[in-house]
Amino acid sequence: MTAQSSIAIHAAVGKTHVAYLRRMLTACLEHIRHPPEDISIALVNDATMSDLHQRFMNIPGPTDVLTFELDHDDRTGRVTAGEIVVCVPEARRCCRENGHRLQNELLLYALHGVLHLSGYDDKTAAQYRRMHQAEDRILSRVGVGNVFAAGMTKS
Secondary structure, three states: OOOOOEEEEEEOOOHHHHHHHHHHHHHHHOOOOOOOOEEEEEEEOHHHHHHHHHHHHOOOOOOOEEEEEEEEOOOOOOEEEEEEEEEHHHHHHHHHHHOOOHHHHHHHHHHHHHHHHOOOOOOOHHHHHHHHHHHHHHHHHOOOOOOHHHHOOOO
16 A cells, blocks of 8 residues: 555444454555545444445345445546445344454455455456455454454355
8 A cells, every 4th residue: 555545434333343443444454455545434224224225226125335436536547535334233143143253344344345445346256256355365464364254164
């Protein structure tokens, strides 16, 4: 990472995790080639996420994370600013099911959004594998360990 990214976190829920997310996501950004300069993260409840999921994806119900490009550099095509919306109750449900710590599940979702903004996608099976391997590689490098792959060990 050549320049320090700015991270703003707004928490309608999950306020106790804001400092951890800011600290750990800052560490994660050191392992991403072209992260956005300005990153905004919103920690929301099921109702807000369901509304956004329906409005922007035309899919009912909550999801774990939604990512929105806010600005990009026309010359390079890189995203320079983005909004990542994280559903705290969805993370809570997932970490109960998979035995993760909530703060690490929230970090995984935030990192997933940053990777989307940094050019990763997960639409094909190969892209999906590449993106989730990158998440676990980065989380391991910052001392968290595998979060996505750890949840995949259950059948």
